[in-house]
Amino acid sequence: MHNISVVIPVFNEEDSLPELFKRLSSLNDSRPDDYQFEFLLVNDGSSDDSLNLILNQVEKHSSFKVLSFSRNFGHQAALLAGITYAKGDAVVAMDADLQDPPEIIHELIAQWESGSDVVYAERRQRNGESIFKKASAAMFYGLIDWLSETDLPRNVGDFRLMDRRIVNLLIDLPEKSLYLRGLVAWVGFKQTSVLYDRDSRYAGETKYSLNKMVNLATDALISFSERPLRIVTRLGFLVTMAAFLLLGFFLITYIWGSDNQVHGWLSMIFAVLFLGGIQLICLGIVGEYISRIYRESKGRPLFIVDQNKSSL
Numbered sequence: 001m002h003n004i005s006v007v008i009p010v011f012n013e014e015d016s017l018p019e020l021f022k023r024l025s026s027l028n029d030s031r032p033d034d035y036q037f038e039f040l041l042v043n044d045g046s047s048d049d050s051l052n053l054i055l056n057q058v059e060k061h062s063s064f065k066v067l068s069f070s071r072n073f074g075h076q077a078a079l080l081a082g083i084t085y086a087k088g089d090a091v092v093a094m095d096a097d098l099q100d101p102p103e104i105i106h107e108l109i110a111q112w113e114s115g116s117d118v119v120y121a122e123r124r125q126r127n128g129e130s131i132f133k134k135a136s137a138a139m140f141y142g143l144i145d146w147l148s149e150t151d152l153p154r155n156v157g158d159f160r161l162m163d164r165r166i167v168n169l170l171i172d173l174p175e176k177s178l179y180l181r182g183l184v185a186w187v188g189f190k191q192t193s194v195l196y197d198r199d200s201r202y203a204g205e206t207k208y209s210l211n212k213m214v215n216l217a218t219d220a221l222i223s224f225s226e227r228p229l230r231i232v233t234r235l236g237f238l239v240t241m242a243a244f245l246l247l248g249f250f251l252i253t254y255i256w257g258s259d260n261q262v263h264g265w266l267s268m269i270f271a272v273l274f275l276g277g278i279q280l281i282c283l284g285i286v287g288e289y290i291s292r293i294y295r296e297s298k299g300r301p302l303f304i305v306d307q308n309k310s311s312l
Contacts, residue, residue: 005088009078011044013096017053042082045072100159108161117189120160125197232282
């Protein structure tokens with residue numbers, strides 16, 4: 001008997017939850033006899049009726065369980081909490097908006113049974129997403145391919161299956177700036193993919209704002225690469241060389257030119273603004289690393305569980 005845990009973060013998804021419950025129940029009804037599903041929904045401080053809907057479902061069906069946070073701690077923290085509390089031999093992570101169809105889970109399990117430790121769902125098409133979202137995603141994956149020392153798969157979100165030994169490794173990692181997609185790739189082992197067409201959002205609007213996406217991308221870039229620091233160092237050398245070349249140019253112009261050709265103020269303003277901008281950029285990049293050192297040193301928990309319930 002294989003125990004499969006399905007971890008689903010939930011934040012203000014009351015419109016999608018009834019259909020999600022229906023499709024998860026159908027998934028459970030169609031399972032082979034040697035599967036046992038556990039559906040663990042993590043309420044990430046929802047302010048709508050999501051928690052009550054989940055609690056009602058938990059009371060009716062033994063395969064559904066709930067973790068409820070004391071407030072909103074964020075999507076990655078909710079995923080980690082669900083993974084930490086999951087009991088399955090394999091753990092599937094997915095979102096509640098039904099863009100990732102639950103029916104694909106059977107294909108993920110088949111690849112896992114064939115010997116893969118991680119099976120991630122790779123998006124073949126991204127239906128219902130704006131041109132900006134697709135373009136920004138392509139730019140992000142290209143940038144992280146160039147910057148990161150870890151080979152991160154493209155067009156892959158958090159929808160994936162992980163073997164129990166991968167889950168145990170993730171739980172033991174002490175990092176606070178979470179980018180679970182990167183951490184799963186970083187641990188290695190045998191990883192494969194299943195292609196699927198991503199659906200449009202079932203109901204409501206996305207809860208992942210532009211600010212949250214930028215923060216997640218920043219965590220990904222900073223957590224998995226030291227190359228920005230090296231770029232800053234090389235940029236400092238280049239700017240210094242450029243400053244000496246510029247100084248030589250102005251000296252030659254002053255010696256060989258006339259007084260009305262060189263007034264001095266333009267070169268001074270240019271140098272001050274240019275070097276000031278470079279310094280601010282460099283300080284900002286270094287500050288990102290220092291802020292993560294500060295966050296790691298505090299040692300605060302990533303989440304606080306208010307309720308942990310399953311049906312009696």
